[in-house]
Amino acid sequence: MPDPKSSAPLLSVRGLQAWYGESHVLHGIDFDVNPGEVVTLLGRNGAGKTTTMKSIIGVMAKRQGSIRFDGQETIRLPSRQIARLGIGYCPEERGIFASLSVEENLMLPPVVKPGGLPVAEIYTLFPNLKMRLTSQGTKLSGGEQQMLAIGRILRTGANLLLLDEPTEGLAPVIVEQIGHTIARLKERGFTIILVEQNFRFASTVADRHYVIEQGKVIDMIPNAELEANIDKLHAYLGV
Ligand SMILES: Nc1ncnc2c1ncn2[C@@H]1O[C@H](COP(=O)(O)OP(=O)(O)O)[C@@H](O)[C@H]1O
Ligand SMILES: [Mg+2]
Numbered sequence: 001m002p003d004p005k006s007s008a009p010l011l012s013v014r015g016l017q018a019w020y021g022e023s024h025v026l027h028g029i030d031f032d033v034n035p036g037e038v039v040t041l042l043g044r045n046g047a048g049k050t051t052t053m054k055s056i057i058g059v060m061a062k063r064q065g066s067i068r069f070d071g072q073e074t075i076r077l078p079s080r081q082i083a084r085l086g087i088g089y090c091p092e093e094r095g096i097f098a099s100l101s102v103e104e105n106l107m108l109p110p111v112v113k114p115g116g117l118p119v120a121e122i123y124t125l126f127p128n129l130k131m132r133l134t135s136q137g138t139k140l141s142g143g144e145q146q147m148l149a150i151g152r153i154l155r156t157g158a159n160l161l162l163l164d165e166p167t168e169g170l171a172p173v174i175v176e177q178i179g180h181t182i183a184r185l186k187e188r189g190f191t192i193i194l195v196e197q198n199f200r201f202a203s204t205v206a207d208r209h210y211v212i213e214q215g216k217v218i219d220m221i222p223n224a225e226l227e228a229n230i231d232k233l234h235a236y237l238g239v
Contacts, residue, residue, distance in 0.1 A: 015065035027215040043212035088158030113157035143174035
């Protein structure tokens, strides 16, 4: 018999609404992420992908609905407490501190629970970072900054990683490296939600894709069915 617990979603979002001040931007987002899955949120600019991630980590001041992580309702928890449950966030703007070295940036986020990767393993995943330990944040290339931004949440013990457009603006060879890294993190058992504009890239790493339009999830496409749905997807994304 399969363990019923292991088939329960790690994250379950239902009827999620969110506002910036008076501006209502999420209108009922529904989706699930199973343990060990890589799931993408696809959608046009302004669809609500980043806001969905910000709602999950609890930094949207006004949010409503249900976000269950590992069986626990988090919709009314403060962001500090949500982080401690094991959710790591890598923002679109990466958030590397320019005045700190690579090593200082890496050690900055607090460990929230056991099970994080030892620093040595993070360097194995990102050999470039090891060579640049004492470099200042600003001296890094865009790709190196992105790797540092991902690397530093791996230490914390978070088992759900939210990566907001990690490939944005990066050269194809770097995008490929990030793809390999995501595949290795999946092998290590991390569960990942990836916001992507580039669904060609997304298709190389993800199990399933959710399409967001105007603050709602309007479709879910298993990766194996992506090719068969390519025209539909082009229409959704306007590409
Ligand atoms: N800080 C903000 N204040 C007011 N409106 C915002 C803010 N950030 C985003 N929005 C609006 O919320 C909507 C969803 O944005 P966002 O979640 O960033 O979209 P995506 O990540 O899919 O491009 C857009 O209409 C955007 O203009
Ligand atoms: Mg965004």
